[in-house]
Amino acid sequence: MKDPIIQLKGLTKLYGSQKAVDNLNLNVDQGEIFGLLGPNGAGKTTTILMMLGLTEPTKGLAQVCGYNATRNPMEVKRKVGYMPDSVGFYDNMSAMENLLYIGRLNGIPEDGLQARAAETLETVGLTADRDKKTAAFSRGMKQRLGLADVLIKQPEVIILDEPTLGIDPAGVKDFLALIKQLSRQQGLTVLLSSHHLHHVQQVCDRVGIFVEGRLLAEGNMEKLSGQLFGAAGYVTSIALEEPIAHPRALEPVLKGWEDIEQVSVQENEIEFTCSRNITPALVRLLVENGYNITRVNQKNYGLEDIYQKYFESGIQKAGSPK
Amino acid sequence: MVRKEITDHIRSWRFAILIGLIILTFVASLYVSLSNIKAAIGNVNDPDHTFLYLKLLTTTDNSIPPFHIFLSFLAPLLGISMGFDAINAEQNSGTQTRLMAQPVYRDNILLAKFISALVVVSSLFATLALLMIGGGLLLTGVRMEPQELLRILGFLVVTIAYVAFWLSLSITLSIVFRQAATSALTAIGIWLFFTIFYQLVVNLVIRSFLPDPAMLTQEEVIRYNNIILNILRIAPNHLYTDAVATLLMPSVRSLGPLTMEQMAGAVPSPLPFKESLMLVWPQVSGLLASMTGCFALAYYLFMRREVRS
Structure with missing residues (x-):
């Protein structure tokens, strides 16, 4: 070297x-x-x-x-x-x-x-x-x-x-x-x-x-996004045909999935935050439970997100003493 | 680097205009002096009447001032116009950082600006002087005294030093001020102050301090006169006219007032070149010193200056 x-x-x-x-x-x-x-x-x-x-x-x-x-x-x-x-x-x-x-x-x-x-x-x-x-x-x-x-x-x-x-x-x-x-x-x-x-x-x-x-x-890019979003993990958002009536309805289905750290539901869109990339398994699970999926989106962090995140935290740090 | 700067100068419009102006005054004053040269040379009472070529430069029929007085006005303008945007133009067009990123020393940039302008000015004046000598030879056929040549060369050197002073002043200003227009106006302001207002101001101030001349003895009058002259000599153009007049008029033997006793034994004859030179040595060194001072200041400012705004 x-x-x-x-x-x-x-x-x-x-x-x-x-x-x-x-x-x-x-x-x-x-x-x-x-x-x-x-x-x-x-x-x-x-x-x-x-x-x-x-x-x-x-x-x-x-x-x-x-x-x-x-x-x-x-x-x-x-x-x-x-x-x-x-x-x-x-x-x-x-x-x-x-x-x-x-x-x-x-x-x-x-x-x-x-x-x-x-x-x-x-x-x-x-x-x-x-x-x-x-x-x-x-x-x-x-x-x-x-x-x-x-x-x-x-x-x-x-x-x-x-x-x-x-x-x-x-x-x-x-x-x-x-x-x-x-x-x-x-x-x-x-x-x-x-x-x-x-x-x-x-x-x-x-x-x-x-x-x-x-x-x-x-x-490099991967390292940076790892550093930043490592805690946040992998995010998969899945859009369904119909809004979910009761978010609680999903709870028993998802129980026992240790990889899932967080689930948030917004009308007909569900966002999973997981420690591993389990998108295919998630899709299969939802289909098996009778949900119609219109769109699956796996979030990839670009430099923009990285930048945004750092920039925000930078501004906060700089702004606090004033 | 110097080569590029010289090309820049020669190609620029303002330089062409100023050269035109100087050549015009040169031709005009030469024409006037040529038409009066016969009378001047024939005047046996004038101890300088044998110096044909010096007469060419200094004779006039009072319709226009002689060439060297003209130059004391125009030379500063030439110096200022060549230097006022030396550094800040580079800075504004963004070429300065590019230039400094090249492996050249920073002082070389400043030196190149200074030297290139000097080279251009010196060659201009040398050309004019040689043209004048050659033209005079052709027209009159009179042999030239070696002393005359030396005096004319001395005149050239002093003129160049004078331009160099204004050049270094304007380069300094171009470092201090970011806008070319500001630095040009400041330089012209200084020039106007020294050529027109300085004398007025000095006279005004002196008059309010000076006791009534009628009450003073002759010695005291002379002392006061000397003080006034010395104060006036702070102005570079005064130094220049003093020096040049002495060099071009060999009969000038003192730049201050002389007493009757001092005059009594003097034979009205031209001084030899060496004596004239000795007489103006303080003036010349004063000019050179102020030039060097200005340049040193420019150097200091430029070396300390941050590259970015």
Whole structure:
């Protein structure tokens, strides 16, 4: 097992008395796509800036590619490609010129530069617009150019801050597919921050949920939903043709089922909360007892639910001292 | 980086306009001085009459001010226009974070802004001066004294230092203020204050403090005069006009008032270049010092500045 490529230890950042990032510990392994998920103002961007050495942490350590980002930002910046959330370009220069400029700043030798820039533009699908002024670029094209900007230095790690912000759904899908493909092909480590759950859900191997400067939970989707809803267990809701006249009528039928933890009845819908997944058995039982089933629904928790739950608890915690 | 900044400057409209303005004044003042050059050179009473090329720059028939006075107004404008949006434009268009995420030192960004503008300005003034010398040679066929060349080069250096001062001031303002318009207006405000109001204010204040000159001995009058002059010299444009006038008019031998005793033994002849240079050395170093001070302040602010808003 190799050392994690991004290592944050007890990272804390204070703006005045306000805690932007609070004692953050996080490891991201090589080749992984990690999603940093949190509402606006959760400290995502601050964390990213500290990883790049653009902001000094008040306390703690940010280590990227084996370098201390605060002490040695140059080495880190050489290996890390960063796309800021509102990426801007020099409006009076064309896409190609913008890219060449960044290439030169990264010390790419002049003789291979043109070819490399053209290749990068090809990767992100901007070859047709290479000589257009960036002032005329749409948001989606700017994001693509931003990605090209990141890729031209052939980084080991890509950090994308809100990469999906302001692009239309089709554009988002393409963009994320591109990121995923690049990560898989070149073994890049990707860290992307977003407050958009679906986007993160689509591409990320692992997700960290970040609220009020604290990392509330971290892991892949299953692990996260396990952590959150483990207590709640599996929920199956079954809709019947007719409303149940007496909820009590079910009681003798269900007696002796140890897996069922809770049953709630709402008109013609019954919701079972169980410690195991027993949906087929439940259906059979109801059918045998003469109920007509119109719909069976097994609840799967998506990131949205996870997020919602964490977000709520985060707000409560933050709100209580006030 | 410097290369890109220079390209930016050259391509921008405001730069084209200012260059046009400066070239226009240059041509106008040169034209006026050319038409009066005969009288100026023929004036044997003037100890400077042998310096044809210096005369080209300073002679006028009072319809318009000579070139170096013009420059004391225009050079600040040039400096301000090149620097007022150096940092905040990058910040507003979102290119600053992108730039800083590249493996370049933060101070290089600031230095590139400063140096590129200086390179552009220096080459502009050098071109103008060389054009003037060449044109003068062609038109009059008079041989140039080495001293004249040195003086003109000195004039160039002082002018560039003067522009550099305003440039660093406006870059500082561009770091302090987030809006380009605010920083431009502040810079222009400072410039107006120094060129127009500063003298008025100083005169007003001094007059209320100063005892009646009739009651004072000559020495005291001179002392007060010196004080007033020194206060006026806080204004960078005063420093500049002092320095440039001395360099371009070799017969200027003092920048303050002289007593009769001091004047008595003096032969009305031009000073050698070295003496003129010695005379304006405080002015030049004052200009350079204020420029460096401004730049250091800019540097400090920029290095301490958080990347995000």
